[in-house]
Amino acid sequence: MEDIEKFVELFDPLERENLTLLRDHRTGAVFIECHILASKITSLGTTDVPLDAEASAEYRANRDVVADHAAFEQMRSDAVEGRRFSNIVAEFDGEADEPLKIIGGQHRFEAISEAQEEDVDIEHGVKVYFQLDNEQRLDVQIISNTNISVSKELLDRMFETLAGAELRDWCQKCGLLEKKQDFADKPGRSNPITVKEARSFITNYYLGKAVDSADWASRDTTPQLVESGKREPVIWRETKQRHPELWKDPKLRGAGKAFAALRAAQMAAFYDNTKDKYMGPADYRHKAKNLALLAGWAFVAGCLSENLTRLKRHYSLAEKGKSKDPLRADLLANGRHSTDPANYRGLGYRSDPKERGRFAELFWLQAEKGLGISKKGIELAIQEYEAKQANLRARAMRDKLK
Structure with a gap:
């Protein structure tokens, strides 16, 4: 509850007066779904997220951003025109300088960041997890990437990272x-x-x-x-x-x-x-x-x-x-x-x-x-x-x- 209070104080979500705390019954992971201003997402968020911060902190589970893909080009254009994105998945780490760790939706995050340069600052839907363990974090990353057809190579890399170095x-x-x-x-x-x-x-x-x-x-x-x-x-x-x-x-x-x-x-x-x-x-x-x-x-x-x-x-x-x-x-x-x-x-x-x-x-x-x-x-x-x-x-x- 202290983490959630700190999150609300930092990000001021639209639903701050009526947040619903949910639990994934398969893994036990706890999360909320809310809307946050783009300026807060980009200034306090990062896609530079390790799967195992303790054992393999320098290796990432996120896919590389495919900057020249037609769908990403469209996403950039939509962001500048004020599109409200959803399905951004993140974990909150109140001890970090960039406490919003983007697990899924890195392409949306990049598009929102570029739109910020055009002074487009609107709220976007974010699913925020709290205090994940490695098994829960792996599950969230797999599910998040599966939404955009994760490659078997990325799955292998994620599994191997969790298994050890x-x-x-x-x-x-x-x-x-x-x-x-x-x-x-x-x-x-x-x-x-x-x-x-x-x-x-x-x-x-x-x-x-x-x-x-x-x-x-x-x-x-x-x-x-x-x-x-x-x-x-x-x-x-x-x-x-x-x-x-x-x-x-x-x-x-x-x-x-x-x-x-x-x-x-x-x-x-x-x-x-x-x-x-x-x-x-x-x-x-x-x-x-x-x-x-x-x-x-x-x-x-x-x-x-x-x-x-x-x-x-x-x-x-x-x-x-x-x-x-x-x-x-x-x-x-x-x-x-x-x-x-x-x-x-x-x-x-x-x-x-x-x-x-x-x-x-x-x-x-x-x-x-x-x-x-x-x-x-x-x-x-x-x-x-x-x-x-x-x-x-x-x-x-x-x-x-x-």
């Missing part, structure tokens, strides 16, 4: 994220690594580690992808349970650093220093962002973790092809099988099981001699994958006859 710290130490950088909140070739990519990398490293290299030809070596948009995907939870020391695993960290080096080398191969810009197709330089490629590379790294000679060849791929890109994206684009559909664009454009399995075979073959990726190597890898899958299907049918 281990995955983010690991990616930063490996170079998969820059220092102080957070996971991407939406898909994009030029965006930072996503939570799904990071989880899938680690998961496939350990899936590969569980395969004896002598059994490679007879085992199903199709890498897996960690499901996105769920708080605790089964395969990710199992990976952490089976490998509780994974954050301190030096070999896993070495794999992460090697893949970060490969990604950097792939980008650098398309950068023209004389023109100070990237050249060639954008997809080529971002080829290491392909999920199937990432999963296949990590799977092979895990399987070869005890074979230091072949592992070195696997990691040294980043050093190959000084005149061309290490991943030979041009050759990958021509890699295909006779059974592929007409709209198949070549290896490295999809992330389905077939694509992941083919990449695993390709990196396995490359590690035999360490000569880099070649046209013949790609063709053989695709044939090896198809032959292996045919043998596995035949074996399964044979077992059913017993």
Whole structure:
């Protein structure tokens, strides 16, 4: 009640004489709904809001503002013309310099702020929560963002932030994220690594580690992808349970650093220093962002973790092809099988099981001699994958006859 009194004193809502205190019966979160002048919202509010202020204060759960979206342009125009917005969601923190923490509606907040420059100062509807714990705050942020079609990448980032900083710290130490950088909140070739990519990398490293290299030809070596948009995907939870020391695993960290080096080398191969810009197709330089490629590379790294000679060849791929890109994206684009559909664009454009399995075979073959990726190597890898899958299907049918 002291917090509510302080809120009323600071923000002077229209309903100050008749505020109704409500409770969300699912989470127990307490809130009020009221209307506040734009000048107070903008001067005492902020969208710079962490999900966990104590453990991960420097990382945000809000989506980035999409300034060039048509809907946002319309929102800006409406705000200047006096539109009264609603559905702004916030948490009140009476101890902060900017006590109104905007959890949902950051685009509205920005539009209102710009309208302030035109002296437009009217009341807007705000749902204000009080004294949320982390679970309640996560729930509010998910619900608020779902109203504007939250991406699975943002959900993953929010869930991982609440779970702790281990995955983010690991990616930063490996170079998969820059220092102080957070996971991407939406898909994009030029965006930072996503939570799904990071989880899938680690998961496939350990899936590969569980395969004896002598059994490679007879085992199903199709890498897996960690499901996105769920708080605790089964395969990710199992990976952490089976490998509780994974954050301190030096070999896993070495794999992460090697893949970060490969990604950097792939980008650098398309950068023209004389023109100070990237050249060639954008997809080529971002080829290491392909999920199937990432999963296949990590799977092979895990399987070869005890074979230091072949592992070195696997990691040294980043050093190959000084005149061309290490991943030979041009050759990958021509890699295909006779059974592929007409709209198949070549290896490295999809992330389905077939694509992941083919990449695993390709990196396995490359590690035999360490000569880099070649046209013949790609063709053989695709044939090896198809032959292996045919043998596995035949074996399964044979077992059913017993």
